Amino acid sequence: xxxxxxxxxxxxxxxxxxxxxxxxxxxxxxxxxxxxxxxxxxxxxxxxxxxxxxxxxxxxxxxxxxxxxxxxxxxxxxxxxxxxxxxxxxxxxxxxxxxxxxxxxxxxxxxxxxxxxxxxxxxxxxxxxxxxxxxxxxxxxxxxxxxxxxxxxxxxxxxxxxxxxxxxxxxxxxxxxxxxxxxxxxxxxxxxxxxxxxxxxxxxxxxxxxxxxxxxxxxxxxxxxxxxxxxxxxxxxxxxxxxxxxxxxxxxxxxxxxxxxxxxxxxxxxxxxxxxxxxxxxxxxxxxxxxxxxxxxxxxxxxxxxxxxxxxxxxxxxxxxxxxxxxxxxxxxxxxxxxxxxxxxxxxxxxxxxxxxxxxxxxxxxxxxxxxxxxxxxxxxxxxxxxxxxxxxxxxxxxxxxxxxxxxxxxxxxxxxxxxxxxxxxxxxxxxxxxxxxxxxxxxxxxxxxxxxxxxxxxxxxxxxxxx
Amino acid sequence: xxxxxxxxxxxxxxxxxxxxxxxxxxxxxxxxxxxxxxxxxxxxxxxxxxxxxxxxxxxxxxxxxxxxxxxxxxxxxxxxxxxxxxxxxxxxxxxxxxxxxxxxxxxxxxxxxxxxxxxxxxxxxxxxxxxxxxxxxxxxxxxxxxxxxxxxxxxxxxxxxxxxxxxxxxxxxxxxxxxxxxxxxxxxxxxxxxxxxxxxxxxxxxxxxxxxxxxxxxxxxxxxxxxxxxxxxxxxxxxxxxxxxxxxxxxxxxxxxxxxxxxxxxxxxxxxxxxxxxxxxxxxxxxxxxxxxxxxxxxxxxxxxxxxxxxxxxxxxxxxxxxxxxxxxxxxxxxxxxxxxxxxxxxxxxxxxxxxxxxxxxxxxxxxxxxxxxxxxxxxxxxxxxxxxxxxxxxxxxxxxxxxxxxxxxxxxxxxxxxxxxxxxxxxxxxxxxxxxxxxxxxxxxxxxxxxxxxxxxxxxxxxxxxx
Numbered sequence: 001x002x003x004x005x006x007x008x009x010x011x012x013x014x015x016x017x018x019x020x021x022x023x024x025x026x027x028x029x030x031x032x033x034x035x036x037x038x039x040x041x042x043x044x045x046x047x048x049x050x051x052x053x054x055x056x057x058x059x060x061x062x063x064x065x066x067x068x069x070x071x072x073x074x075x076x077x078x079x080x081x082x083x084x085x086x087x088x089x090x091x092x093x094x095x096x097x098x099x100x101x102x103x104x105x106x107x108x109x110x111x112x113x114x115x116x117x118x119x120x121x122x123x124x125x126x127x128x129x130x131x132x133x134x135x136x137x138x139x140x141x142x143x144x145x146x147x148x149x150x151x152x153x154x155x156x157x158x159x160x161x162x163x164x165x166x167x168x169x170x171x172x173x174x175x176x177x178x179x180x181x182x183x184x185x186x187x188x189x190x191x192x193x194x195x196x197x198x199x200x201x202x203x204x205x206x207x208x209x210x211x212x213x214x215x216x217x218x219x220x221x222x223x224x225x226x227x228x229x230x231x232x233x234x235x236x237x238x239x240x241x242x243x244x245x246x247x248x249x250x251x252x253x254x255x256x257x258x259x260x261x262x263x264x265x266x267x268x269x270x271x272x273x274x275x276x277x278x279x280x281x282x283x284x285x286x287x288x289x290x291x292x293x294x295x296x297x298x299x300x301x302x303x304x305x306x307x308x309x310x311x312x313x314x315x316x317x318x319x320x321x322x323x324x325x326x327x328x329x330x331x332x333x334x335x336x337x338x339x340x341x342x343x344x345x346x347x348x349x350x351x352x353x354x355x356x357x358x359x360x361x362x363x364x365x366x367x368x369x370x371x372x373x374x375x376x377x378x379x380x381x382x383x384x385x386x387x388x389x390x391x392x393x394x395x396x397x398x399x400x401x402x403x404x405x406x407x408x409x410x411x412x413x414x415x416x417x418x419x420x421x422x423x424x425x426x427x428x429x430x431x432x433x434x435x436x437x438x439x440x441x442x443x444x445x446x447x448x449x450x451x452x453x454x455x456x457x458x459x460x461x462x463x464x465x466x467x468x
Numbered sequence: 469x470x471x472x473x474x475x476x477x478x479x480x481x482x483x484x485x486x487x488x489x490x491x492x493x494x495x496x497x498x499x500x501x502x503x504x505x506x507x508x509x510x511x512x513x514x515x516x517x518x519x520x521x522x523x524x525x526x527x528x529x530x531x532x533x534x535x536x537x538x539x540x541x542x543x544x545x546x547x548x549x550x551x552x553x554x555x556x557x558x559x560x561x562x563x564x565x566x567x568x569x570x571x572x573x574x575x576x577x578x579x580x581x582x583x584x585x586x587x588x589x590x591x592x593x594x595x596x597x598x599x600x601x602x603x604x605x606x607x608x609x610x611x612x613x614x615x616x617x618x619x620x621x622x623x624x625x626x627x628x629x630x631x632x633x634x635x636x637x638x639x640x641x642x643x644x645x646x647x648x649x650x651x652x653x654x655x656x657x658x659x660x661x662x663x664x665x666x667x668x669x670x671x672x673x674x675x676x677x678x679x680x681x682x683x684x685x686x687x688x689x690x691x692x693x694x695x696x697x698x699x700x701x702x703x704x705x706x707x708x709x710x711x712x713x714x715x716x717x718x719x720x721x722x723x724x725x726x727x728x729x730x731x732x733x734x735x736x737x738x739x740x741x742x743x744x745x746x747x748x749x750x751x752x753x754x755x756x757x758x759x760x761x762x763x764x765x766x767x768x769x770x771x772x773x774x775x776x777x778x779x780x781x782x783x784x785x786x787x788x789x790x791x792x793x794x795x796x797x798x799x800x801x802x803x804x805x806x807x808x809x810x811x812x813x814x815x816x817x818x819x820x821x822x823x824x825x826x827x828x829x830x831x832x833x834x835x836x837x838x839x840x841x842x843x844x845x846x847x848x849x850x851x852x853x854x855x856x857x858x859x860x861x862x863x864x865x866x867x868x869x870x871x872x873x874x875x876x877x878x879x880x881x882x883x884x885x886x887x888x889x890x891x892x893x894x895x896x897x898x899x900x901x902x903x904x905x906x907x908x909x910x911x912x913x914x915x916x917x918x919x920x921x922x923x924x925x926x927x928x929x930x931x932x933x934x935x936x
Contacts, residue, residue, distance in 0.1 A: 113824035191887035192820040196895040203671040224721040253692040352660040356581035419659035427664040447667045453921035
């Protein structure tokens with residue numbers, strides 16, 4: 001058969017899929033250009049790849065029926081949570097149907113006695129935290145975007161500012177409900193704190209970025225709201241002193257709840273954007289959780305360590321308003337960076353290294369940014385050895401994009417040479433497939449065998465994580 | 469071809485495999501009956517299923533060559549660590565070659581600054597802890613047996629007394645080196661604290677019990693030795709009060725390092741075996757880690773909670789000798805239980821439930837044990853919601869074995885009905901395959917597809933986790 005015959009047949013099949021989906025979902029299937037455009041784009045510089053249609057299911061059963069229809073017609077299915085991914089995870093590279101899971105928005109169970117809950121995939125972390133707060137509990141994983149959904153966070157193995165103390169999504173998930181590539185629904189894990197019962201399908205799906213299954217429900221651990229909370233801010237003589245302080249805090253085993261680095265470029269951006277007056281120095285933002293005496297002990301230890309490494313002006317506080325302002329500024333760091341250059345786009349990237357190599361990795365990356373002459377604030381979850389650049393770029397300027405690409409490639413190579421990873425928390429999407437191959441070599445072939453076993457027709461988020 | 473022709477061909481192929489292995493390993497391949505018998509049996513009541521031969525490789529490369537030889541001849545490969553498994557994990561159900569990994573015994577790297585290490589699979593946890601201790605560090609996972617190997621602990625997702633604070637093997641593994649079913653070597657994970665780079669092959673292999681790959685190296689997190697340590701012992705009026713104390717401690721967020729329940733039957737056994745004089749009451753053993761003030765705060769909080777729930781005689785101590793005696797007694801609980809009835813065998817089993825259901829689950833199980841008239845002390849890592857029975861049985865007495873089996877089946881069914889798991893830490897082996905199917909239903913079919921993708925000929929530890 002000719003190639004165009006194949007294409008015709010594929011298009012015919014795809015329109016039959018859309019017709020069946022319309023029968024299932026009625027006007028909860030949209031082909032409006034603005035809706036498609038919105039669902040083909042994430043928060044980064046990656047160009048939009050709109051799907052052919054966007055489906056708005058409202059239950060696991062509707063997701064299962066939708067996937068089953070798409071499977072019969074070999075139509076790609078791209079799960080869509082809050083659209084806050086950064087490596088092109090939601091792009092419909094081969095068209096197909098974007099499954100917008102925001103209608104799966106029920107908080108199904110909160111068990112205060114067991115410190116766990118079950119929510120549908122479209123529930124945002126902000127909403128879960130408001131509900132958990134009524135029971136004196138919270139869900140610690142905080143990637144910054146309050147509109148990130150818990151399904152999306154599970155699919156990308158999200159992390160963020162609290163991971164240094166509470167772990168990532170991986171450590172805080174107990175189980176999942178997922179729809180497989182043929183429309184079958186499985187429940188993984190359970191409510192027990194630990195289990196030795198068979199393969200860890202939960203953690204196989206966590207971080208698989210929608211390529212192995214569509215996550216529709218998430219069973220999560222919750223934590224008691226701390227009795228006391230304090231924050232602190234400390235500017236440093238230089239970047240090295242700030243990073244060395246962070247390293248020693250980890251090595252001393254101080255259980256800081258958050259420990260965030262912002263370099264002087266990011267501080268300048270954040271001062272402007274969030275109306276702060278922090279000195280233009282590399283700065284650490286801290287948060288401490290515990291009993292009042294434990295918090296006081298942590299604050300004293302960290303203040304001492306900062307002083308030993310060129311900390312210039314240690315300011316701690318237990319004022320909730322000051323705390324809110326601090327983390328608001330940190331969470332808006334990305335938008336602050338973009339505002340450095342109106343009209344520019346953000347290209348966020350991240351790596352994670354063993355903490356003993358962090359100072360060196362950041363310093364070499366800083367030099368590389370300067371010698372290439374690109375704008376790229378550095379910030380990060382330094383307690384984990386994880387840091388970010390945000391390239392503030394004009395995607396229409398090929399020279400500038402090349403310079404950013406070189407800085408990024410060298411940073412990834414540097415992190416891998418130090419025993420680190422090409423992405424601590426942003427994921428692979430289609431932006432970091434080369435880096436994944438550089439990092440895992442023959443392991444990528446094993447990932448591909450698993451993908452083929454679970455999704456033989458390759459309909460689930462094609463072109464993400466693994467090359468087509 | 470006749471069936472006997474098939475068998476002849478399989479046997480011819482298997483003896484060719486052994487000949488090639490002998491060429492590779494020389495006298496590090498043994499077919500001596502005593503060696504085979506030892507490698508076909510674990511620490512439980514499961515009968516020995518000796519392999520055809522036992523190989524003693526001394527490097528990842530030799531493991532890879534051995535597996536490659538076995539793969540060509542479709543000869544089963546059963547990884548063997550310390551032989552301390554409890555659900556028949558090392559049994560050579562279809563014959564084949566037991567790969568004894570004790571010769572992979574190098575501690576390859578300890579990075580005190582990064583709190584991590586890399587060791588070969590045959591290194592025991594006792595040895596790692598002695599080496600880590602020189603750097604002021606320790607590896608917290610403690611399943612009880614000092615002779616358990618870290619490769620075996622990874623393969624079975626080991627847990628134990630410290631998991632309530634430090635997590636299980638799953639949370640403390642950074643990466644693995646493993647030999648796949650065709651002899652290919654892969655490295656998974658890395659040294660970064662967290663990563664969003666692709667599928668979590670590390671945690672897919674952890675707990676796969678040698679059915680997806682042979683783990684030859686383990687990259688692990690280490691923790692700083694606590695500045696202060698205290699222990700405490702408290703007998704209770706009744707089982708319910710002890711369990712309710714444990715539940716409240718978790719709900720209050722007290723970071724106890726260990727919290728172990730022993731019922732009065734187990735206390736009697738332990739008193740005799742370890743020469744202790746604990747009152748014959750349900751009893752909690754505790755350990756606390758932290759700064760001196762944090763430990764004092766934890767001890768005071770827990771003593772108060774115990775007093776509110778019928779705690780009779782709270783005794784805390786910071787004497788290292790007393791601590792050593794306490795945990796020696798706890799770690800020998802299994803042998804103490806067996807000594808209740810000389811000549812009997814132990815059938816240990818465990819479940820794990822959401823902690824709010826723990827008191828009810830233990831109480832109903834206790835009643836069931838009494839009404840069936842079997843001997844079965846209860847003990848457990850109650851902070852995780854995990855508890856164990858040890859049936860002290862005569863495997864030659866079918867009536868007694870039936871009664872134990874009924875108690876076990878009802879306990880698993882009870883745990884599953886409460887949202888728990890059929891095994892918190894012992895694993896599936898071939899003893900709990902029915903329970904795994906009851907727990908995970910269609911998820912087991914997904915596990916099977918992964919198994920077939922990675923080990924299409926089914927040579928890796930056949931008959932374990934998944935039914936043949």
